[in-house]
Amino acid sequence: MHHPTVLEHIDEDAIRALPKAEVHIHLEGTFSLLDILTLAKENEVALPGPAATLFDITTHDAFTAPAVTTGGGAGAGAAGLTGFLRFLDWQCGLVRTPAQAARVAYAFAVRQSASGIRYSDVIVNPTHWNAWRGREFDLLEAFATGFDEAEQDGLCEVRVAYSLLRSQSAEEAERIVRDILELRPRRVIALSVDGDEKVSGRTGEKFRTAFALAASGGLRRTVHAGESSGPEGVWDAVELLQAERIDHGVRSIEDPALLERLVADGISLGVCPRSNVSLGIYPSWPEHPVRRLLEAGVQVTLNTDDPAPLGSTLESDWSVAAQQFGFTYADLVGFAARSIDASFAEPETKSRLHAELAAVAEARGR
Template identity: 45%
Template sequence: MTQASADRQRLRALPKAEIHVHLEGCFSREQIAGLAQAAGEPLPRPPEDLFTFKNLVEFLGFLDWSCGLVHTEAQVEAMAYSFCCRLSDNGAGYADAIINPTHWPAWRHRLPEMIAALDRGFTAAERDDLPPVGLCLSLLRQQSADEAAELLDMMIALRSPRVVALSIDGNEAAAGRTGPRFADTFRRAGAAGFRRTVHAGESSGPDGVRDAIHLLGAERIDHGVRAAEDRALMDEIRDLGIPLDITPTSNVRLGIYPRYEEHPIERLRQHGIPVSVGTDDPELLETTLVEEYARVAGTFGWNDDVLRTVAKTSIEASFASPEVKRDLLEALSAW
C-alpha cells in the first residue's frame, strides 16, 4: 500500500458526519445514463464530458436536467439507498442531506410522496447497517415568500421524522439580497422545531452571511467562506460559535477561488471559527468526502489534532439525534 493509500484509509476510518451534501449532486455518470435511457432523453454531451461546467449557472442548469429524469418512486428509493452506500464508503456515520424540490419537476406537486419514497430507501439502508440520514428541505432563492411559506406549511403538516431542517440555496449573485423575503418563514420554522441551515457567502460577499445570521437565524452556514473578507464578521461568527460547513473542491471548481492554496478555510479555522468539510455535489464535482479531507489536510498541513477537531465539528453541527452524535463522538475519541 502506498503512503497516499494508507492516509486515505485513515481518513476513511475517521468518524465524521457529512452535513453539506445535495442529493441532486449524487448521481454518477452511470446512474444518469441509465435514467436518461429510461426517460428516452439524450445526454447533453458525451459521458466523459458530462461533468464539465464553465460556471455556477451552467452547473445549476445541469442539476435541473438530471433531476428531471427521476419519475418513479422506485427510482427515488434507489437513489436514497445509493446515497447511504456513498456515506459508508467514505466513513461518514451520518448525513444531513439537502434536497431542493424546485430541481425535481416530477415531484414539485407530489413532495410528500417523494419524502415517503426517500424515507423507505433510507430505512432499508439503515436496516442493512448503513449510516442514518436526515433530510434538509431547501428553498431556492428565486422563490417568493408565499412559496417559502407553502413549503414550511407542508413540512409542519407532514411532520415526517425524516425531515430535520429548513434550508435555502441557489445562486446568491443572481438572486440578489433575499434574506428579508424569507425571514418570517425561517422564524416560523424555528418555532415549529425545525433546525435552520443557510447557504451563504458563496457567490455573494460577507453581507449574505450577515443576513443568514441576523434575518434567518442560521444555526449552521453552508459555505460561508466569503466571511473571510470581513474581520468583524469573522469575529461575530466565532463569538456566536456558528459552524461553517465548507466545500473546498466546489469553491475551486465553480470559480470562487482559483486554487486550493488560496481557499480561506484555514484562515477561518485559525480565527477560531468552527469549520467542517463537506462535498456539496460530490459526483458532479468528481470528489468524495475522503478526498476533501485529504486535499485540505495536504494543502494546509493539518495534523491529527486538527482533523479530529474538524470531524468533531461535523458531528456536533449535524442535526443527528443525540444518540447518533454520542456514538460518533465516542468513536472519534478512539480514532
C-alpha cells in the first residue's frame, strides 16, 4: 500500500463494479424511508415526526427523551446511541407479518446488490423486532423466504448472524444457541453479540458457554467489540468467545500485543469508519485508525454498519475512505478481496467471487 502524492480519482461507479462481500451490516439499519412509510401506513402507526426528517433522530422527542432502551445496532457515546437504538426499536416494531418481514429481507438484498455486493453476512438482533417476541424463529423463517426469493432473482446471496444482546442473561443466550442448533433455521450461519459495551461492561465471561456451544455445533462466531470500550473487549472476544471475526475492533490500535494476536490468528476486523465518526468514537475521518490497522498487518474490511439512518452506501463510504486515507484503486481491490475472505460464504462462492474480482481488476488495468 502506498501514499500517492496526487490522489487517484476513483468514482463510485468503479467501486460498485468490484465484486465484494459485506460482513458488518445490521438488517435493522437498512430500512429505506419508503420501507418505513409503507409499513407505518399498513399498520396505521403515526410517525414520530415529519417524514422528511425521520432519519434525523435527534429531532424527535420519542427517541431523545430519557428512557430505558433495549439496545443492539451500532455503538457509541450514551446520548447518540440511546436515541439511535430507540429509533431502531420503533422502526423494527413496524414489521408485524411474515409478508412484511420477507419484504424487508428482499429489500435488503436489493440494496446490497445495487452496491455491487454479491454476498452478505447480515446481523439480525431479534430483540429489536418486538412484534415477534416468543416467535423469533418465525421471524427468521420469514426473512429466509425473502432472501430465497432475492437469490432466485439474481440478487445478493445473504446469510444471517443471529445476534445476542449484551444485556441478555447467560441462561437465555445458551437456550437460544441450543434452539438454533436443534431447529437449524434456514440461512442462519453464525452467532453474534452486539449492544453498547460502555453500558453493559465486559460480557465475555457471561457468554462464554453460549459461544462454546455455537462453535461445537458448527456455527461461525463474530463479536462486536473494541468500539465504545477499549481493547479489553477484543481480548475477551478472542480468548473467551472464540471469535473468528470482530465487528468494529478499532480500539485494538491502542494495544500492540493485541494487534500481534489478531495478525497471528488471522482474525479480521469489520471496520465501519462512517459509523464510528457519526456516533462519536472518533471525532473525524482523518483521526480514524483504519490505515494504521492495515499497516500493522491486520486484516481489515470496510463496511457500513447501519447505512440507512447514517445516510450512506458502501460505495460512498469506500469513496470517502479513498479520499481521506489516500487509498488507490489497487487498495480498494484489496478491500474487496479481504471482504470475500472474511465472509462466512461457502468456499466455492469465495472462489467464484475472487475470480470475478480478478477479472474486473484486470480489465480496468488494461
